[in-house]
Amino acid sequence: MTDGRRAHDIRRLVRPHLLELPGYEPVEPVDVVAQRLGIPEDRIVKLDGNENPYGPSPKVAAALGAFGSYHLYPDPAQRRLRRAVGQYVGADPEQIVLGSGSDEMLDLAAQLFLSPGDTMVNAPPTFGMYDFLGAVYNARVVQAPRREDFGLDLPALEAVLRSGARLLYLAAPNNPTGNPLPREQLERLLRYDTAVVLDEAYAEFDGESAVDLVAQHDNLIVVRTFSKWAGLAGMRAGYAVLPPPLVDIVWKVKIPYNLSVASEQAILASLDDRETLKEHVRLITEERVRLSARLAQLPWLRPYPSTANFILCEVRGVPAVHVRDQLRKRGIMIRYFDTPSLRNCVRISIGKPEHSERLTDALREIGAGVAG
Numbered sequence: 322m323t324d325g326r327r328a329h330d331i332r333r334l335v336r337p338h339l340l341e342l343p344g345y346e347p348v349e350p351v352d353v354v355a356q357r358l359g360i361p362e363d364r365i366v367k368l369d370g371n372e373n374p375y376g377p378s379p380k381v382a383a384a385l386g387a388f389g390s391y392h393l394y395p396d397p398a399q400r401r402l403r404r405a406v407g408q409y410v411g412a413d414p415e416q417i418v419l420g421s422g423s424d425e426m427l428d429l430a431a432q433l434f435l436s437p438g439d440t441m442v443n444a445p446p447t448f449g450m451y452d453f454l455g456a457v458y459n460a461r462v463v464q465a466p467r468r469e470d471f472g473l474d475l476p477a478l479e480a481v482l483r484s485g486a487r488l489l490y491l492a493a494p495n496n497p498t499g500n501p502l503p504r505e506q507l508e509r510l511l512r513y514d515t516a517v518v519l520d521e522a523y524a525e526f527d528g529e530s531a532v533d534l535v536a537q538h539d540n541l542i543v544v545r546t547f548s549k550w551a552g553l554a555g556m557r558a559g560y561a562v563l564p565p566p567l568v569d570i571v572w573k574v575k576i577p578y579n580l581s582v583a584s585e586q587a588i589l590a591s592l593d594d595r596e597t598l599k600e601h602v603r604l605i606t607e608e609r610v611r612l613s614a615r616l617a618q619l620p621w622l623r624p625y626p627s628t629a630n631f632i633l634c635e636v637r638g639v640p641a642v643h644v645r646d647q648l649r650k651r652g653i654m655i656r657y658f659d660t661p662s663l664r665n666c667v668r669i670s671i672g673k674p675e676h677s678e679r680l681t682d683a684l685r686e687i688g689a690g691v692a693g
């Protein structure tokens with residue numbers, strides 16, 4: 322080569338299964354979408370990422386501005402944070418570990434339990450990160466599809482658990498369907514010799530949590546986040562509540578400085594302003610009810626019940642991708658699904674009332690065009 326570099330087939334050294342990995346498809350940021358559509362950023366209605374439209378507590382910006390030690394590493398033991406989070410969720414701080422979003426905690430569980438060829442159980446349709454992690458760690462991923470109402474198929478799940486599965490991911494409420502997980506079903510699944518990771522990313526909107534069960538079940542890990550209810554999606558702040566036998570192992574495996582000092586300050590400020598954030602949650606849950614009723618008035622949409630900060634809708638008589646694309650032209654971003662377990666559906670994050678107005682006005686326009 323003319324530049325002096327030697328040509329090596331570096332891909333030959335990559336773990337073979339990663340070469341064909343499909344990857345996880347994230348949502349695009351507002352500035353990229355706005356530039357592509359030729360629309361000002363402030364005209365984009367972003368309802369595709371389940372973000373909090375009210376943003377973080379005002380105390381977060383104040384805390385970040387007042388903090389003067391960005392040049393120093395964070396506390397590797399996360400002492401203040403674990404005390405604050407433990408008080409918030411009612412758990413022993415010694416059983417809490419924080420990381421870069423709940424995604425890191427989900428990945429940490431895969432590191433703990435999955436070797437190549439081990440069985441991981443998934444219950445689609447659900448959060449795509451679970452399948453992604455199973456593929457990254459070269460696990461044998463067994464699918465136990467949900468029922469038509471998106472509830473768990475317990476006999477199918479239990480059959481896989483009895484066969485020696487090492488890890489099961491469950492979301493409560495489930496993403497993207499929005500339905501809750503009955504506590505008695507979780508406890509039934511915890512009887513098996515399988516690690517169960519319960520993803521409670523949307524628990525604050527549902528009002529239910531299984532954190533208290535961690536003290537009773539050594540095979541349960543509860544993962545939570547500040548991305549949704551606290552409006553810190555961009556800060557990447559999540560945590561896990563661990564059973565005591567796993568605590569020492571996790572601290573040995575976890576990267577020491579995995580949470581930035583900025584995220585630390587944002588978490589502490591958020592927990593110091595819970596009343597403001599609870600009000601945001603109240604506004605979102607009220608808007609969820611209002612928007613669901615308005616969507617149900619459109620004969621070609623079927624909104625499913627949700628206890629999260631989004632609504633899944635089946636699109637009837639027209640391709641859901643057409644609806645997604647038509648909304649996109651109007652600067653309104655939603656998520657589209659078309660998989661074996663989720664045919665012709667869209668997921669709509671809950672925004673502010675004015676966002677719902679733009680959305681429903683646009684949907685009526687699209688519906689009129691379809692009918693015409």
